[in-house]
Amino acid sequence: MRKPIGQHWQQVTESEDLLGVDFRSRTFTFAGPKYPTDTTLIHHQGNPDKKQAILYIHGYTDYFFQAGLAEFFIKQGYRFYAIDLQGYGRSIRPSVRPNWCESIAQYGQDLNIALATMKKDGIDDVVILAHSTGGLIASTYLAQTQNITEKEQHYGKAFPTISRLILNSPFLALPLSPNAIRCLSWPIHTLVSLCPFCSLPANKPTVYAKTLHTSFAGEWDYRLDWKPSEGFPLSFHWLKQIITAQRYLAKQTITLPTLLCHSDNSTIGKEQVEEMRQGDGVLDIHSMQEAAEATFSQLTTASIPKGYHDLYLSPQPIRENYLAAIKDWLEKTA
Template identity: 35%
Template sequence: MSTSSPDILGDDWVQRTLTLLPDTGLPAPEATLVHERGAGSRRRAVLYVHGFTDYFFQADHARAWTEAGYDFYALDLRDYGRSIRPGRTPNFVTDLAVYDEEVGLALGEIRAAGAQEVVLLGHSTGGLIASLYASDHPGAIDALVLNSPWFDLNSSWVNRVITTRVLDAVGPLLPRLRVSTLGEPYGRSLHTSTGGEWEYDLTWKPIEDVPVYAAWLRAVRRGHARVARGLDVQVPVLVCTSARSGHPARPTAADLAGADCVLDVRHIWQRAPQLGVDVTVRRFEGGLHDLALSVAAVRASYEHSVFAWLAERLPSS
């Protein structure tokens, strides 16, 4: 790992580069671990894993974790956000298991800094990645918290079944075939330039023309299938979602103000029991897809619920 350097979030934050194994024929990938200065002083820590076409910028949410007694770390996965490198395709993998490398390295750094208990926190696609990692690496973490994890395709039966079978055949042959585009309404509702509350880098978390590639979607659907068959997460799991979903392509103003307009929350509720033997599901009225970006009252309710659950489920200090 390289030495620490200042982070874009300001003087209180630093970032470190995680050097990853090279890809054949491509520039070597890197991931980025972000944390507040002085992290390593607490016995408990949390590692945050972001979603698709996303990166860590939610400093207010991180501050809530530190106030609750946790060192907060965030991972910009390879080819996302701070980890985008020339010559590589942003947001692209052909197997979600490749992310095990940087998640494992980050957890190793956190343990080495002194954390005795570590929570893995995943949002959306990051929630799927975190769930698979926790199942495949028993003993690596002490609790799993999921913020609107992506457990199924929010689409028609044809796309969920028939198109998935087509992707299995097409993905390996035409990995970068563009099969879809990420919907714009949710992103527009978030960013300050289009009337939202949040300021973030639109080159790293774009609103428009975000491609979805065949091999990447195939990898995600294979992850969904694993969840459907049942995982073996051996630590306590908290699954948090909005109380309802809005239409992903044609949401109403009320949907954009207080519903998940990316995923069908019913899919999450149905799949959550498949994660392990100790799973709690919490639903939040007025929650957005990223509960940490919901209106202040919902954010506070979400954070309070997470910290209260952790206080009950993790061993006392």
């Protein structure tokens, strides 16, 4: 749940961001589950007097680098913020394994910091835009905080209102059948109990990564130390926390107006780059849709033909179709 503001974190840096003069980044330190932990909030300096803002939350093996996405929302009249969660991107530190988490719920501290800082910046209303695992993190946070008790209301004034949610290919369900998930859960829980740091090695670039980065067949020149093409080693502990969070979320009802955006096709397991480019190469769009329909009571869906897993990283004009769907929905729900 949300905690009183001003007692649990400290801003330690502020500087021009690596994305250039239009962006600033602020680093905050706080007590993580086991070690002192950092999180980084990036913002575009456009529309400084506006009271509405977008907060972008990245996915797994990811960080914020999509400057054009920020510029799109600035043109729509919003302010724009993004967060590199603890253990990701700008927040990676030598003392903590990249992308490691004790539970999905721990990222609520990152979101508290981001929202409290945005409130101090003059933001009153926030639309969360979350991709992949970021969608699971944001949804878990909303489910845990949507019913604030009267005793906590005065703390809520230190946060802006979260009025809407946009999900970009959210990781709400594993790309497996319910029976396969049930069969996997017990051995994963047992393995994690016996060997909590056990993981699958990451040895070679994924086919999906080859569709993205300029060193292969893609158009994006992001940092490969923060978003490696082979991924970070897949932790079984992380997978256990994903399953736990997905099961929790399946039992919740989130009433926030929500836009679910996903590809019209899944290309998981495709071995050729051109085949992978025809859809979402990471998640199953049908299980994603079913999970969203079970949790979100005010759900609108936009299916983007041939959209990549990260729809914004799709080629033109697919990317423009994705942004047009967001623009249309924001105008209709304003």
